[in-house]
Amino acid sequence: MEIREAREGDWAQIWPFLRDVVAAGETYCWPRDTTEEAAKAWWMAKPGGRVFVADDGGRVLGTAELHPNQPAAGGHVCNAGFMVAQRAAGRGIGRALAEHVLDQARNAGFRAMQFNAVVETNHNAVRLWQSLGFSILATVPGAFRHPVHGFVGLHVMHRSLEAETHGV
Amino acid sequence: MEIREAREGDWAQIWPFLRDVVAAGETYCWPRDTTEEAAKAWWMAKPGGRVFVADDGGRVLGTAELHPNQPAAGGHVCNAGFMVAQRAAGRGIGRALAEHVLDQARNAGFRAMQFNAVVETNHNAVRLWQSLGFSILATVPGAFRHPVHGFVGLHVMHRSLEAETHGV
Numbered sequence: 001m002e003i004r005e006a007r008e009g010d011w012a013q014i015w016p017f018l019r020d021v022v023a024a025g026e027t028y029c030w031p032r033d034t035t036e037e038a039a040k041a042w043w044m045a046k047p048g049g050r051v052f053v054a055d056d057g058g059r060v061l062g063t064a065e066l067h068p069n070q071p072a073a074g075g076h077v078c079n080a081g082f083m084v085a086q087r088a089a090g091r092g093i094g095r096a097l098a099e100h101v102l103d104q105a106r107n108a109g110f111r112a113m114q115f116n117a118v119v120e121t122n123h124n125a126v127r128l129w130q131s132l133g134f135s136i137l138a139t140v141p142g143a144f145r146h147p148v149h150g151f152v153g154l155h156v157m158h159r160s161l162e163a164e165t166h167g168v
Numbered sequence: 169m170e171i172r173e174a175r176e177g178d179w180a181q182i183w184p185f186l187r188d189v190v191a192a193g194e195t196y197c198w199p200r201d202t203t204e205e206a207a208k209a210w211w212m213a214k215p216g217g218r219v220f221v222a223d224d225g226g227r228v229l230g231t232a233e234l235h236p237n238q239p240a241a242g243g244h245v246c247n248a249g250f251m252v253a254q255r256a257a258g259r260g261i262g263r264a265l266a267e268h269v270l271d272q273a274r275n276a277g278f279r280a281m282q283f284n285a286v287v288e289t290n291h292n293a294v295r296l297w298q299s300l301g302f303s304i305l306a307t308v309p310g311a312f313r314h315p316v317h318g319f320v321g322l323h324v325m326h327r328s329l330e331a332e333t334h335g336v
Contacts, residue, residue: 029242070285073313074197074322111319114308116284117238138306138324140282145241151279154242156306156324 001093003100006051006063011040013060014053017085018043025147027122028081043081047071052100054084054093061088064097066105069114078110082125094125098132106161118155119144126155134159169261171268174219174231179208181228182221185253186211193315195290196249211249215239220268222252222261229256232265234273237282246278250293262293266300274329286323287312294323302327 006014015036022039025032030042044051049067053060062084069079080101084093105113113134118125120139130136134157142151174182183204190207193200198210212219217235221228230252237247248269252261273281281302286293288307298304302325310319 025241029238029240031240070197070311070322072197072199073193073315074285074311076313077308077311111310112308114311117242137308140245140280140305140324140326141328142279143238143242143245143282145244154238156308158308160309 001061001096002055003052003096004055006044006053010051010053010060010063011044014043014063014083015039017061017087018063018083020086021083027119027125029117029144043083048075050104052097052104054088054097056088061085061091062093062097064101066101066108068110069116076109076111078105078108078113079116080105080113094128095132098128102132102159102161110161112158112160112162115155115157117144118157119146120153120155121146121149126157129157129159132159169229169264170223171220171264172223174212174221178219178221178228178231179212182211182231182251183207185229185255186231186251188254189251195287195293197285197312211251216243218272220265220272222256222265224256229253229259230261230265232269234269234276236278237284244277244279246273246276246281247284248273248281262296263300266296270300270327270329278329280326280328280330283323283325285312286325287314288321288323289314289317294325297325297327300327 022030022034023032046067052064054062064082066080068075069077137156137158139153139155143154144152146152190198190202191200214235220232222230232250234248236243237245305324305326307321307323311322312320314320
């Protein structure tokens with residue numbers, strides 16, 4: 001398994017599983033019927049953004065994107081998104097992507113990583129981020145309409161990328 | 169003083185003071201040299217957004233914009249931005265705009281309003297939002313590079329718009 005920068009041609013392999021994640025509607029705020037064109041623009045072409053893939057011998061099994069969470073005076077804090085193919089769940093791909101993206105973000109000079117909207121019922125993700133040193137700064141009550149659980153909270157999660165807080 | 173929906177022609181009066189607020193760099197993450205074209209797109213043309221102005225006998229002294237904070241499954245929580253002309257500070261224009269926008273948001277069916285990035289040294293704004301029923305859910309440490317104070321925090325602020333929590 002190699003984590004590498006995405007190439008234009010990777011999209012054809014990203015879209016099928018990204019579409020499935022979005023269509024499930026349980027972890028992202030995107031419209032569940034997001035078109036391929038909109039999804040590609042959102043994932044692959046964010047201002048100042050970079051995209052990575054988990055490449056298993058030519059099969060793309062996961063992807064991550066990294067971008068500044070705010071422009072200009074807030075541009076030293078990054079945000080990132082992660083999508084893993086359902087058929088590849090449980091193999092540590094999300095963690096491998098996250099570790100790579102955290103390293104890349106630190107090397108790029110970002111001082112912290114912030115997630116704005118982690119669905120509180122997405123327990124695997126919350127546990128993963130916590131195990132990687134993120135803390136829950138706040139939970140915005142009822143901010144996510146979950147197709148099964150109804151209104152649930154969105155966590156704001158954060159971790160510093162500065163030297164004194166490495167050691168995860 | 170009338171608070172009303174913005175018209176296309178209002179931009180010519182909005183831009184001079186919006187430019188000044190952005191150029192000061194103390195309250196918004198926008199690039200301090202944001203172009204008029206970019207600013208107009210950002211303020212006047214957000215997806216699903218509405219724009220309001222404070223109109224004092226034909227002089228536009230302040231503006232607000234209201235939009236969903238997240239798409240789709242997060243689209244029932246709104247976000248808003250406010251800009252007041254420096255020359256009109258201290259006249260309650262920000263409060264009048266905010267009260268109007270809160271009413272409009274409630275009438276539009278939003279369940280809550282969330283601010284993602286209130287600069288913690290912007291004490292007037294923090295006090296205003298608290299007096300209007302907002303609470304600080306979290307402060308993202310060092311997330312804003314202030315031109316005078318250096319790295320300061322960004323507050324995530326929130327208030328419900330549901331009936332049982334009116335009464336402000």
